[in-house]
Amino acid sequence: MSAATSPATSPVTTTAPVPSLTSVFVRLKLALLRNGLRQSGGRTVAYILSIVFGAVLAAAMVLAFVLLRGSADADTVAILLTGVLALSWTVMPLFIPSGDETLDPSRLVMLPLRPRPLVRALLVASLVGVGPALTFVLALGAVLALAHGAAATVLAVLAVPLTAVTCVALSRAVAAANVRLLTSRKGRDLALLSGLVIAVGMQFVNFGAQRLGRAGGLESLEPATAVVGWLPPAAAIGAVDSASKGDYAVAAARLLLTAAVLVALVYWWQRSLVRLMVEPDGSTIGAASDAGAKEKSAGSGLLARVLPGGRTGAVMERSLRYIWRDPKTKAAWVTSLAIGLIVPLFNAFQGAGSIYFACFASGMLGMLMYNQFGQDSSAFWMVAQTVSTAADAYAELRARALALLAITLPFTVLVTGVTAAVLGDWGQFPEALGLALGLLGAMVGTGAVTSASFPYSIPQDSGYKNVAPGQGGLAWISIMGGMLAAGVLCSPLIGATVYLHVSDQQSLLWLLLPAGALYGALLILAGLKLAAPRTAKRLPEILTAVSKG
C-alpha cells in the first residue's frame, strides 16, 4: 500500500508541483493491480490467461469486422454488437466479479477531494484495464467495418473513444447507484428487484436470438438496429454509419446525443458519489433496525426441530439463515431462483420453448454451491477450527450441499413440472426431470470440488466488489472450469437421451428419471468425497484465500 499512496502524500512542499489527481489515481490503480498479482503466482497466471484470452477475442472480432466491411449487414452487426456491449457494461457491476478498490468511494471519504476532479480522475482510472481496452478495440472494429469517406473517418476518430468512455461511465454510474441501493435498508430488497430485471432482460436477448434464427438472416433485425442506433453509445457508431451514407445531419445528431448522454451519466455518477460520501453508511443503520424483527428468532425452534442434530444440523441451519440474512447471499439466491424460473417459463409461454429449458434452473441453482468457503469470508476460521480430518470436512461439505438441495431439489421439480404443464407436454416430463436432476448433481459435485480447490474471497464490506483485487481470474477459472466439467459429466445422460430418441425407443425414456436422479446423487457423493480430503488438507490455504480484501 505504501508504494501506492506515496505519490499522493509525498509532495507536500509547496514548491514542488502537485501531481494531478488523475495521474495519482491511474498510478494507484496500476500499483494495486501489481501488488495484487505479486501476492500469488497462480493469480498472475490467471490474469495473464485472461489477457491472452481478451487479446485473441479482440483480434478475432476486429478481423471479423474488417471482413464484414462493405457487406449490407455491416451496420446491423456493428450497431447491435455495440448495443450489446453497452448492455453488458451496464449489467456487469451488478453481477460479474470485479474488484476495483480505486473506485470504492468509502476509501476516499477522508481525503479532501472535490467532486469534479474526483470523478474525472476515477473515470480515467477506470479506463485502465483489460475490459476497457477490449471495448476500445471492438469499437474500433465497428468503425472499421462502417466508415467510408473522409467525413465518416473524422467522425470515427471521435466515435471510438466516445463509445469506450461512455461504456465505462455507464458501468460506473450504475455501480454507484447500485451501491446506494445495496446500502440502504429499503434498497437491499430493491436490489433483489434488479436481479429480476436482469432475468427479464436476458429473456429479451433470447427473443432476439430466436427471431434471428427463425426469420432467417439479419434483415429481421433492421428495426432493432434503427432503435439501438439512436441509443448511446451505439449511436456514436450509428453516426459513423450515417456519415458514410451521406446523412450528415443525422450523423451529427447521433454523435451529439452520445456526448450529451456521456455528460449526463458523469453528472449522475458524481451525484451518487457525493451522496455516498456524505451520507452515513446505510448498511449499519439498516442492519440496526433489523434488530427488532429478529426478536422472533428467539422462537427459532422450527428450523432446529426439523433439521438433524450435530454438525449437519448446525451447518444447515446457518446456511439456510444466511440465504435470508446475508445481503449478498440473498441477492445471489433470488437471482438464480428468478432466472431459473423465468427462462423456461417465458419460453414455454411463447410457445417456442422446450421442456429441456427447465435444466436452466438446475444449472443456475447448482452454481450457488461454488466457492462455498468464499461465502464465509474470514469467518471460515470458525469452520477450520473444528475440522481436522477428512471426515469432518466431509460432514461440513455434505451439510452445505444438503442445505442447498433442501431448496433447489423441490424447486427443480417444480420448474420442470410447471414448464411441462404450460407446454402440455407431460410425456417428456420424466426425461427432462432426470436430466435436470443429473445436471444439478453435477453442479453441486463440481461446486464442492472447486470450493476446496479454487477458493476466492468475496469482500463483505463493499457492495462494489464480488472478488478481491487480483482474484478475478481465479474466480472465472473456478466458475467456468467447474461448469465445463459439469457439462462433460452430464454428457452420458444427454447421450442416452439422444440415443433413445434417435433409435426410436420412446417407451424407455422414462428410465432417464431414475437414472438421472441416481447419477446426480452419485456425482454429488463423488464430488464431496473428492473435495473433503482436499479441504481438510488445505484449511490454512483456504482461510488465507478467502480472507483477502
Next chain:
Amino acid sequence: MPDQAFDGAFDKAGTAPGEGAVPAVRVEGLWKRFGQQIAVNGIDLVLPAGRFIGLVGPNGAGKTTTLSMITGLLRPDHGRILVAGHDVWADPESVAEVKARIGILPEGLRLFERLSGRELLAYSGRLRGLPGAEVDKRAAQLLDVLDLTGSQNKLVVDYSTGMRKKIGLAAALLHNPEVLFLDEPFEGVDPVSAQTIRGVLERYTSSGATVVFSSHVMELVESLCDWVAVMAGGRIRAQGPLAEVRGSASSLQEAFLELVGANGRSAAGDSLDWLGGGSGAGAGGTQR
C-alpha cells in the same frame, strides 16, 4: 508424550497445582516468510501450563502470525509446534487432539455475523460436537456472565467492538478448552467490557487452564500476567516469569523498550520542524 512427574520449577506464582510439566505450548524453530518479509524468524518458545501468559511486542513484531501458526490457522514454513503435547501440524489425529483442546479469539477475522449472539454460540458449540442441550445451557451462562443476555437476539453484525470480543470469547470458551489463545483481546474495548473479560479470564486460569494473549499494552500485561514472552522483529527477545523479564527495570514498559532497543531514540525534533499549529501551509491548506 511420556508422563512426567510434576515439576514445581515453573510454579513460582503458586498457581495451578497439579499441572504436569508438559508445557501448554512448545515451539521449536518456527519460521514464516511472506514474500520478501520474514514475519517470524526461527523462534523457540516454551509456555508453561496453568499460567496467564502475555505475548508482548510492538505492531508488526509477528505476534499474530505466531499465534495463527500455533492455533493451526496459518501453515508455518519450518518448525514444530506442540500444544499440550500434541503436534499442531502432524497427522489429522494429532491435529484433532489439538483443536479439541484450544479456544481462539483471533484479531481481524470475522465471525458469522449474520447470526445472533445466541445462534452463534449454538452453531459453534454444535460444530465442536457438543450435545445440543449442553451447548444451550453453557451458552446461556456465558451470555449471562459476559453481560450479553440483553443482546443475545441481536445480530452480531450490530454488536459494538467490546460486544464482539465478548461473544468471540464466549465462543472460544464454550467447549472448555485447556488453552485459550487471545489475539489483542482488549483492543478497542471499553473499560466496562474489559473488566468483564478480565474477570472471566482470571476465573478461567484459576481453575488450572492456560491463557495466552497478545498485546502491545504493557501496563495491561503487567497487571494480568505471571509469565511473559517479548517479541520484536520476528524474534523472541525474552521469555520467562514476569519478574524475571522485568529484571531491574522499574516497569515492564521500561524493560521492554530496553529489550527492543527503542529507548535511546529521542523525539527526533528537527526532522519535523514544519509540524505545528497554524504556522505553515500544508498540502491541505493549498488545496482549499
